[in-house]
Amino acid sequence: MNAIDITNVHKHYGSLHVLRGLTLSIPKGECVILLGANGCGKSTLMRCINGLAPHDQGDIRIFNESLSQLSKPRLRTLRQKVGVVFQQFNLVQNVSVFQNVLYGALGQQRLGLLSTLSCTASQTLRERAMKSLDRVGLAHKALASCRELSGGQQQRVAIARTLMQDAHIIIADEPIASLDPKAGREIMDLLLEVVSERGLTVLCTLHQLELAQQYGDRIVGMKAGTVVLDTPREAAALSDMQALYQGDTRVEQTPSSSTTRQPLKAI
Numbered sequence: 110m111n112a113i114d115i116t117n118v119h120k121h122y123g124s125l126h127v128l129r130g131l132t133l134s135i136p137k138g139e140c141v142i143l144l145g146a147n148g149c150g151k152s153t154l155m156r157c158i159n160g161l162a163p164h165d166q167g168d169i170r171i172f173n174e175s176l177s178q179l180s181k182p183r184l185r186t187l188r189q190k191v192g193v194v195f196q197q198f199n200l201v202q203n204v205s206v207f208q209n210v211l212y213g214a215l216g217q218q219r220l221g222l223l224s225t226l227s228c229t230a231s232q233t234l235r236e237r238a239m240k241s242l243d244r245v246g247l248a249h250k251a252l253a254s255c256r257e258l259s260g261g262q263q264q265r266v267a268i269a270r271t272l273m274q275d276a277h278i279i280i281a282d283e284p285i286a287s288l289d290p291k292a293g294r295e296i297m298d299l300l301l302e303v304v305s306e307r308g309l310t311v312l313c314t315l316h317q318l319e320l321a322q323q324y325g326d327r328i329v330g331m332k333a334g335t336v337v338l339d340t341p342r343e344a345a346a347l348s349d350m351q352a353l354y355q356g357d358t359r360v361e362q363t364p365s366s367s368t369t370r371q372p373l374k375a376i
């Protein structure tokens with residue numbers, strides 16, 4: 110079964126046509142590295158997949174459920190299956206590491222904010238949070254405040270939070286962009302380890318071509334809002350990947366085709 114099916118998806122921000130008939134399927138358990146120059150629409154695609162930004166046209170299916178046809182409660186449940194790891198970690202800085210991991214359970218079985226505050230969280234939740242932290246090698250930092258951690262450690266907390274969330278898909282938007290090369294590789298190693306232990310599906314953007322070849326099962330390249338490269342890792346040619354960063358790469362540089370947006374009908 111495919112974890113993600115994206116068919117002919119369009120997304121506009123006002124007059125800016127960002128996703129332009131994008132089609133991509135990702136089988137369950139596959140790790141796809143998404144490449145493309147700044148501004149080509151990668152983050153927008155990720156936001157559409159996890160329901161943060163609704164797409165305008167086309168279809169996005171998560172485990173064969175179409176996002177645009179779901180009721181709000183069902184959409185919430187489905188979004189719980191999609192864990193997100195950001196470049197800037199997106200942790201709550203003034204609470205503990207442990208608390209941040211507990212937040213991963215928000216939304217599970219209608220758990221509200223109160224039941225995920227450490228003072229009221231159930232023993233089971235607390236144990237799961239500690240296990241998740243242990244898995245990323247940070248059990249000893251459970252009571253530290255996030256702002257005391259290095260970038261690499263903060264990204265480990267973000268990964269522990271997705272484990273707590275029991276996500277089936279991980280969307281990682283430049284997860285190592287703010288880390289040094291060694292810490293970046295450590296995070297990619299950890300991410301890929303937990304993903305293969307649990308059979309998770311990954312869509313991860315990177316800007317380092319050699320890491321894309323090392324970590325992806327498959328490499329997908331975007332240019333100006335569409336997929337222009339889709340290849341298994343073994344067949345990925347460096348020149349094809351480099352070409353993604355040449356010419357008109359950003360959506361602003363490329364006028365959208367008149368066939369992609371239906372004009373409003375005159376009444």
Ligand SMILES: Nc1ncnc2c1ncn2[C@@H]1O[C@H](COP(=O)(O)OP(=O)(O)OP(=O)(O)O)[C@@H](O)[C@H]1O
Pocket residue numbers: 122125127145146147148149150151152153154360361
């Ligand atoms: N919320 C928004 N409102 C308006 N325009 C947006 C919004 N988010 C992104 N854009 C625009 O959409 C285009 C694509 O942005 P997006 O962030 O998806 O690209 P990207 O490929 O992820 O770039 P980067 O590698 O720099 O993160 C850009 O021109 C950007 O300015």
